[in-house]
Amino acid sequence: MMTMPEIERCLRQLRLSGVRDTLQTRVLQAQGPNQPFLKTFSLILQDELDRRQSRLIERRYRQSGLDEKLTFAEFDWSFNPKLPRQTCFQLHTLAFIAAGENALLVGKPGTGKSHIAKAIAYQAILQSHKVEYLETDDFFHRYALNSPAQREARLRTIIDCDLLVLDDLFLARAIPDDAGALLQTLIYQRYTLHRSVIVTSNRVVQDWGTYLGDNTMSTTILDRLMHHCHLLEFDGRSYRLKEAAEAARETMSN
């Protein structure tokens, strides 16, 4: 029989850290009555599976580019009662990913478009989907600095993931020279592969042609994006301004 340190060494060698972490607990548990071997063994296997699943989710989160784990739980639906709450929850079920549908969230700044998009993206990660979250302007600029090989690799991951989020499209109004063609490639390829895209923007789609400097390109992009698309309008007050006003009031009362 192996000693405990020997067992731990074996588990390390076999990369069974989920088993290693709970082993002491399971050994003690196994000493009780009504604890057949198979019961203990299945608990140990489940510990390892749980550990691997949570590691996978953590890895998917790190690779996604999301900067925060937002959820619907901290969203106050009463603040802007006109928001498309039903459609948001419908998206949160992630059925749109299985169906290869898109979502376009447009409307005023500070109304929660990014929050909702990030929360849906995080939910997708929790359900083991591969997600790429891009702050669009930042992505365009970084992409332009890459070597051709890096661009190809980056493009592959963005096209291959289960859900792509393009946050704040056309925030800066002007985009870098080749970004229009890049956007067109992304949307076209994902459309062909039936892979979902969520776009958020403060800009109405009628003006996209102007920002792209090319109306034909704008039509091509919008055609693909809108073909199977949930359109969500975010109308209401800015939560950012509410928070800023509260902070100012607090400062004044101190």
Ligand SMILES: Nc1ncnc2c1ncn2[C@@H]1O[C@H](COP(=O)(O)OP(=O)(O)O)[C@@H](O)[C@H]1O
């Ligand atoms: N209804 C809401 N309830 C709670 N927090 C909100 C709500 N709307 C917006 N926020 C918060 O306000 C900030 C701005 O929202 P954001 O989603 O970035 O707006 P948008 O992308 O529409 O400009 C974020 O920190 C977000 O979490």
Ligand SMILES: [Mg+2]
């Ligand atoms: Mg935003």
